[in-house]
Amino acid sequence: MHGYSNRTNGRITSQMGIENNTHGEHHSYLYNQHLVQERMSMENSGDGQQQQQQDLAERAYLVQVNGYDSLATPKDLNLPRPLSISDFAPAPMHGSTLRVAYQGVPGAYSEAAACKAYPECEPVPCEQFEAAFQAVELWLADRAVLPVENSLGGSIHRNYDLLLRHRLHIVGEVQLPVHHCLLAMPGVSKADLRRVISHPQALAQCEHTLTRLGLSVAREAVDDTAGAAQFIAENNLRDTAAIASNRAAEIYGMNILANGIQDDAGNVTRFVMLAREPIIPRVDRPFKTSIVFAKEEATGSLFKVLSAFAFRDINLTKIESRPQRKKPLRIVDDNNSGKSQYFEYLFYIDFEASMADKRAQNALAELQEFTSFLRVLGSYPMDVTPLVGSPPL
Incomplete structure (x- = not known):
């Protein structure tokens, strides 16, 4: 590639x-x-x-x-x-x-x-x-x-x-x-397998397909999919298969026992690109903004936070809460200072608007009234590439 x-x-x-x-x-x-x-x-x-x-x-x-x-x-x-x-x-x-x-x-x-x-x-x-x-x-x-x-x-x-x-x-x-493949060493058949290794997410995404293939074998989690293929190839393991990409099979000289084994054909992973400096937000193309915040403890505070977006017709594409841990979470805030802090809940939100958009600026200004911590993780172009017909990896 x-x-x-x-x-x-x-x-x-x-x-x-x-x-x-x-x-x-x-x-x-x-x-x-x-x-x-x-x-x-x-x-x-x-x-x-x-x-x-x-x-x-x-x-x-x-x-x-x-x-x-x-x-x-x-x-x-x-x-x-x-x-x-x-x-x-x-x-x-x-x-x-x-x-x-x-x-x-x-x-x-x-x-x-x-x-x-x-x-x-x-x-x-x-x-x-x-x-x-x-x-x-x-x-x-x-x-x-x-x-x-x-x-x-x-x-x-x-x-x-x-x-x-x-x-x-x-x-x-x-x-x-994401198009998962079942990989094994040359000459190895499904009947020879005693275990399947891969990243935990890949194992979970192929669970039902593995059962349909008659592979009632041990499943072990490793750090990454391609790393599983590399481990098998380097150690010439003939009783172990990996769940990884088509490209991993090419790199490590492995055979594909089954192609497209993900349970859902629409399996998609979202990645973000990170840099030392933010990009300049624009309004002439679709943008997305990601934020994280901790809300003040008050009745209806989450409703007020979400209303800041609803009243301005800003579409939310993701909202997720994380409960407090038993130990403080180390963070870097918008003032670029690192510290450890306790939060009862952290909320992650993605919304469809650029920080160059006045609606987004006003929404976050209102948000600050109801939050104890607020950080903009990034404002960036949306990936609008069609997913239909994408070639296998």
Whole structure:
């Protein structure tokens, strides 16, 4: 598929390390946060002076996590490369490659979503969702792609928590039809199978189909769909199948025992695109805005919140509440300050309006009267691409 990276032997971990599957070594690096701030200061003052850039490059250094300093580049390290001054540049424009971080390994649905949103991008695999956020925050990537909702499995709550804990902005969305396949090693038949492994959502989305196929076998959850296929291929497991994409079968040399095994043919996952800076909202095309808030404890307060949208004819496409946890939730607010705070309920709302629209501005102004916490996660173009007839992944 056009736009995919062929790099499959390294991915970013949540500690910003690189996992090298070939040699079993881990090269983890951190770099000074103040370098990012200096670069941003240079950008704000104009084009910057070439001498300043050279000085900054000379002072940039890497510190290996296991305790000793090193400026050497491991020969087998190819994702990502050690940082240079170019890594602190703004998001690439025409003629440059946009780097998009995603959770998983090549063949993951998140990779497909990244390439649908940015066809010419370089996908950057990350070990966890947290690592994808950090990749953008630390300028290792320009964007991150995050699944937030599935038409069968519902919201992916842990990813909404990450949106609160980090200061990235939603700048776009992609709706991706999901076509699951049952994959196994060459020569393996359904009768040989003793277990099926995949992401929990994929297992749930194929439960009835697996039963109809006569696969009354153990089902085990792993971190991602393509990772399940990779695990089977690397270990030559002949009693195990994976639920993953058609592309994962191609990458890892596996056979497709059954195609389109999702219980619902209309299975769609919604992804959001994240960036360090918000985009400028517009009113000349369909926009969506995502917010999160905690309401004041008063009779009828939720009705008043929803009325702020209803009275202005603003359509809500999503509303969901999350109950309070036993421990405080760490958040980043609109003042860019991090803190831990208790909430009885958090409410997530998506509505069809741009923040450039006076109706949306007035609705949120009214909302502030009834909320103890309010944050705009992003105002971004809606994905209006028709889903009918989308090719299998």
